[in-house]
Amino acid sequence: MDKLHRNERIGALIKILSDNPNKIFTLNYFTDLFNAAKSTISEDIVIVKKIMEKFSFGEVETISGAAGGVKYTPVSSMNNAKKFVKELCTKLMSPERIIPGGFIYMTDVIYSPDTVAVIGEILATQFVSLEPDYVLTVETKGIPVALMTARALNIPLLIVRRDSKVTEGSTVSINYVSGSTRRIQTMSLSKRSIKKNTKSIFIDDFMKAGGTAHGIIELMKEFENEVVGIGVLIETKEPRHKLVNSYVSLLTLDEVDEEKGKINIQPSRLFI
Amino acid sequence: MDKLHRNERIGALIKILSDNPNKIFTLNYFTDLFNAAKSTISEDIVIVKKIMEKFSFGEVETISGAAGGVKYTPVSSMNNAKKFVKELCTKLMSPERIIPGGFIYMTDVIYSPDTVAVIGEILATQFVSLEPDYVLTVETKGIPVALMTARALNIPLLIVRRDSKVTEGSTVSINYVSGSTRRIQTMSLSKRSIKKNTKSIFIDDFMKAGGTAHGIIELMKEFENEVVGIGVLIETKEPRHKLVNSYVSLLTLDEVDEEKGKINIQPSRLFI
Structure with missing residues (x-):
């Protein structure tokens, strides 16, 4: 490629970095791509860093050393997050969303x-500071939120199934009791989908009890995987005592x- | 905001546009954000357009008029697409992926x-030129690919369920015969999730028969919605005669x- 203007390098740098969150690019990658000196x-990276900060787009980090x-x-700034959560709250409180049985229609939002x-x-x-290896979710409605969380962290998504599908090979299954309906349910995950001695976060759209x-934590013990964080879009106020101690929700x-x-x-408290 | 350097405006423009594919931003939005003149x-936009072209990142279009x-x-260039499909092909052909029963393990790739x-x-x-209103998929494994297609098109995703869930209100369900197993299956979609006289594309991970x-096309007739395109990651060579005429697959x-x-x-032929 011919020599580029600084404008062009800055633009391309921002596009490539922002399309690949949490992925480390070597300086050599860019010197080759742009046909430019390391210095x-x-x-350029110093300028990119400033732009990202100025507009609260996130953080650009320079890692030194061989794997640098x-x-x-x-990273979404707390101010932006609070503003977004407030707007979402208003949107979800619209009375037309009430579904007979006391439910809220929200698939348009979560899809x-x-x-x-x-x-x-x-x-x-x-959860980024906990350095999880996987984002876990259970089919179906939490998948879009979980995938986008995995995308921002640049780690694989794992979808726990309600039944075991033959096309994924041998699976580990557990039975668990739903906290709210008290019914026995099954969840399973393919054996080969997850490495031992790893960390994961569980992401879902909704948490009641x-x-x-809780079932996910039990299932992950079978895989020697530790669930280091739990995040949901919306939790219910009742029951106040949940079956898990520590979790993050955006809305209550x-x-x-x-x-x-x-x-x-x-x-939720964190976003008020 | 104080006056910005051109570098900074270019960088921010690229970040905002690329985070919001297929969304129209008015020039006023940027004159306000950057505290800069329309000219x-x-x-800046001319420069952004050139950068996107030079690196095959996609197209930037200026729309004139009141809604401009x-x-x-x-838009992924055909060259990039072919290169990606070829690499994916090599990855999926690895013998360790064989699962007893003649299946391929590919959830690590599609998640x-x-x-x-x-x-x-x-x-x-x-499918962008067909101007679809929705991306449709059926739970579960096609959801990540479908969501990312919807994200690139900036249109809502609709997930057709294998059963009807009470939390989505009244649903329309149909029974259909699976092309390969010949079993009768059910699919349903919430009534309020889709507007009449609209167009959709159906995206899935896998197509056999x-x-x-075919079931999705039937279901959409109930909603007065036309399925204008079908796209799958991988199709099987056999049976050669599929139950739908026109579709795009990346791999065979x-x-x-x-x-x-x-x-x-x-x-697949388009990507050779």
Whole structure:
């Protein structure tokens, strides 16, 4: 490639880094791509770092040493996260969302790519320092949020199934009791999908009593994997005592009053 | 915000556009954000357009008129797509992937965020000109690819369920016959999730006889929605006659020879 203008290198750097969150690129990768000196690229990276900071796009980190290079982490600032959670709250409290039985219709929100991309970045920000190896979720509705969290962290997604599918080879299954319905349920994961002595975070759309999260922790013991974090989009206020101790939620659902046509949701404590 | 350098505006423009594919931003949005004149922003956009072209990152389009502005489409170039498909092919042909019963283990690939992001962009490129309103998929394994296709197109994802869940309100269900196993299966979609007189594309991980795709077309008739495109990551060579006429696949699976420990996969015709 011919010599590029600084503008062009800065633009390309930002595109490549932001398309590949949490991936380390060597300086050599960019000197080759841009046909430029190492010192030039280093100067470019300083500018990129400033741009990312100025606009709260996230953090650019320079790693020194043999395995060194540069990586981008889409850390969402607490201010931006709070603003987003508040707006989401307003959106979900619309009375037309009430479904007979006291449920809330929210698939349009949790299947909307640009919305789940932001939710994923907010959740990833909570857990990035724990350096998890996998994002776990249980089919079906939590998958989009979990995938976007995995994308922001640049780690694989694992989808725990409600039954064992022959096309994934041998699986480990456990039975667990749903915290709210008290029914016995099954969850299973393919044996080869996960390495031993690893760490994971569990991401889901909704938590009531925490039975699914508790089941995941049990399942992961079979894999010698430690669940180091749990994050959900929305938790219910009741029961106050969940089956898991430590988790992060963006929103808390207080009540759905079908008679009055009123939904009461608040940002969770962390995001007030 | 204080006056910015051109570098900074270019960098921020690229980050914002590329995080929001297929979304139209008005010039006013950027004049406000950057505290800069319209003519300055217009010049910046010309530079951004050139950078995106030079590196085959996609297309930046300027739309004139009252609803005008600028938008970014992550069109993957045919060269890049072919290269990616070829590499994926090699990866999937590894003999350790054979699962007893003649299946291939590929969840690590289809749940890997950076891989499905590229697959999503390649599939989106195939269908963007049809201007679909929704991306449809059926739970479970196709969801990550479908979400990333929806993200690249900036349109909602709809996940068709294998059963009807009470938390999504009233649903429309159909029974259909699986093309390969000949078993009767059910699929359902919440009534309120889709508007009438709309267009959709169906995205899945795998197609054998095309029974699921055919079922989706039938289901969508109930919603007065037209399925204008079908895209899958991998199709099987046999049966040659599928239950749907027109579809795009990235890869074609010829055979899994358990005895010889050999998997035969080729890039599909479009990507050779």
